[in-house]
Amino acid sequence: MLVDVRNLTIRFGSRTVVDDVSFSLDAGHRLGIIGESGSGKTLTSLALIGLLPDTATVTGSVLFDGKEMIGASDRELSALRGNSIGMVFQEPLTALNPLMRVGKQIGLPLRTHRGLNKQASLAKATELCARVGLPDPERIIRSYPHQLSGGQRQRIGLAIALACSPRLLIADEPTTALDVTVQKEVLALIGELVREEGSALVFVSHDLPVVSSMTDRVAVMNQGQIVELANVRALFSHASHEYSRMLVRTARQSDEDLAGLTTGENQ
Amino acid sequence: MKFNRTLIIGVSFVGFSCFLALLSLVWTPFDPLEINPDISLARPSAVHWLGTDENGRDILSNIIVGSRATLLTGVLSVAICMLVGVTVGVATAISPRWVESPAVFGIDIVLALPTVLFAIVLAAVYGPSTLTAIVAIGIALSASVAQVTRREVNVVLLADYVTAARSSGSGTWRIVRKHVLPNIRSSLFVQASGACAIAILAESTLSYLGLGTTPPAPSWGRMMASLQQFLLIDPIFPLWPGLAIVITVLGFNLLGDGLREALDPTLRASEETAVDDELRSASSTGTTNAGSH
Numbered sequence: 001m002l003v004d005v006r007n008l009t010i011r012f013g014s015r016t017v018v019d020d021v022s023f024s025l026d027a028g029h030r031l032g033i034i035g036e037s038g039s040g041k042t043l044t045s046l047a048l049i050g051l052l053p054d055t056a057t058v059t060g061s062v063l064f065d066g067k068e069m070i071g072a073s074d075r076e077l078s079a080l081r082g083n084s085i086g087m088v089f090q091e092p093l094t095a096l097n098p099l100m101r102v103g104k105q106i107g108l109p110l111r112t113h114r115g116l117n118k119q120a121s122l123a124k125a126t127e128l129c130a131r132v133g134l135p136d137p138e139r140i141i142r143s144y145p146h147q148l149s150g151g152q153r154q155r156i157g158l159a160i161a162l163a164c165s166p167r168l169l170i171a172d173e174p175t176t177a178l179d180v181t182v183q184k185e186v187l188a189l190i191g192e193l194v195r196e197e198g199s200a201l202v203f204v205s206h207d208l209p210v211v212s213s214m215t216d217r218v219a220v221m222n223q224g225q226i227v228e229l230a231n232v233r234a235l236f237s238h239a240s241h242e243y244s245r246m247l248v249r250t251a252r253q254s255d256e257d258l259a260g261l262t263t264g265e266n267q
Numbered sequence: 268m269k270f271n272r273t274l275i276i277g278v279s280f281v282g283f284s285c286f287l288a289l290l291s292l293v294w295t296p297f298d299p300l301e302i303n304p305d306i307s308l309a310r311p312s313a314v315h316w317l318g319t320d321e322n323g324r325d326i327l328s329n330i331i332v333g334s335r336a337t338l339l340t341g342v343l344s345v346a347i348c349m350l351v352g353v354t355v356g357v358a359t360a361i362s363p364r365w366v367e368s369p370a371v372f373g374i375d376i377v378l379a380l381p382t383v384l385f386a387i388v389l390a391a392v393y394g395p396s397t398l399t400a401i402v403a404i405g406i407a408l409s410a411s412v413a414q415v416t417r418r419e420v421n422v423v424l425l426a427d428y429v430t431a432a433r434s435s436g437s438g439t440w441r442i443v444r445k446h447v448l449p450n451i452r453s454s455l456f457v458q459a460s461g462a463c464a465i466a467i468l469a470e471s472t473l474s475y476l477g478l479g480t481t482p483p484a485p486s487w488g489r490m491m492a493s494l495q496q497f498l499l500i501d502p503i504f505p506l507w508p509g510l511a512i513v514i515t516v517l518g519f520n521l522l523g524d525g526l527r528e529a530l531d532p533t534l535r536a537s538e539e540t541a542v543d544d545e546l547r548s549a550s551s552t553g554t555t556n557a558g559s560h
Contacts, residue, residue: 051430051433051434054363066429074438074439078436078437078438079436080436081433081434082434082436082437083436083443085430085434085436086434087426087434089431089434091427094426094427094430095427095428096429096431097428097449097450098450099449099450100446100450108432108435108437112435112436112441160433160435161435167342203482263511
């Protein structure tokens, strides 16, 4: 078992934002976490990589490959972050340092964890750019983030997260900030790379159709709790919790609306 | 970096003062210390361009040599205040709360002390000298530098790219070096330039009060103090050192403003992206077409 979360509870003062959450994930498997904003899905994903803010009170246990992440020292966590666990963020613009060339940013985890020198890390960064489907990687690695489009930046984010071939990739709403057309390309790319690397995937989103296209299992979160944990198929055919049923209904409804629009156009 | 008018004026004013200081090392029209009672309080003339003071010393020569003390104070006290201020500011921002709160309280106390009062105390203990003035001004300014730096660092530490850097395994020290310092760099330049203006003004004030540069070394502040007595004879006497102070201080202030404009990444980014957007939309249609076939 790669990830084992037991009774994870996160509090800010007296406010409980993640309430007694438990789930597990085997190596190479994919888990979706779905819920509306404020449901605790992002904090749950941050707990997996040990990046919760200092102000949070955390109880329970998060085991990554048998190692306890809760209460681990910064040094222990730094050794795992970017090395065994990679993370892709929601906002591709703000997640990159505006004053550093992207090649250097992709190279940093390689220099930290693999001990590569400047040249070697840049060469690897160029390779990674090509792998995430960026055209003209030689030029891209010399660019600053603001010179790239949103989709390109998110590919850079993916290249950084996957630089050290992590065993777990966490993607927190990686396509929410992108155009629908770009969204599809980036999702396909994430799916493809995760398969090639054999990494496990935790995919966080508020969008049920997106989550179901990316993962085998889905955890539905509502008000800090996992209200349902099921296979994607099972969730669509017979969701047990009222909130999951609503999500499925809404997804179906928008599908039908779209279908209606298309037929309306044909007439 | 794009040059703007403010920056150019600032640089030329500061450059003028620096030129005077360098010139004083090799040449002055007269010996600035040579006393000649026969020509005391001479008006500007072809021989003495800016006239002479009550002891018949050439004012122009004294102003040229006086720029040394002024610039030396500016540069050294800024070096002190940036070194101490940035170190303290960064350290308090990244330290845990039980260290940060008392440190911030300490900074507030130093901030509350008037620079001149602090310098008077220091001068009373160690005797007035350029060095005393430099140390007093440097320490007093480092408090405000520390405060601004701490605020800037805290903003950068909340940025997504710092979280992203953490998520790829960067430790605190590496984050400070690679992400925080480069991103507050422009603010540091502006602060240094502003601090230099304040330091020069403070040095003139202290010398005026007799607590800074000691005689016989010429200093603009002390020249102001002695020449203002003759204000009623002719206001032109105290005009010259006053003008020198104003030009230098204004120069550093304009330099700071100009740097702020030239280094601001958002201003810079908006100019470049305007062009880039067009290029990008052209190239992205190219790639989508290529992808769909």
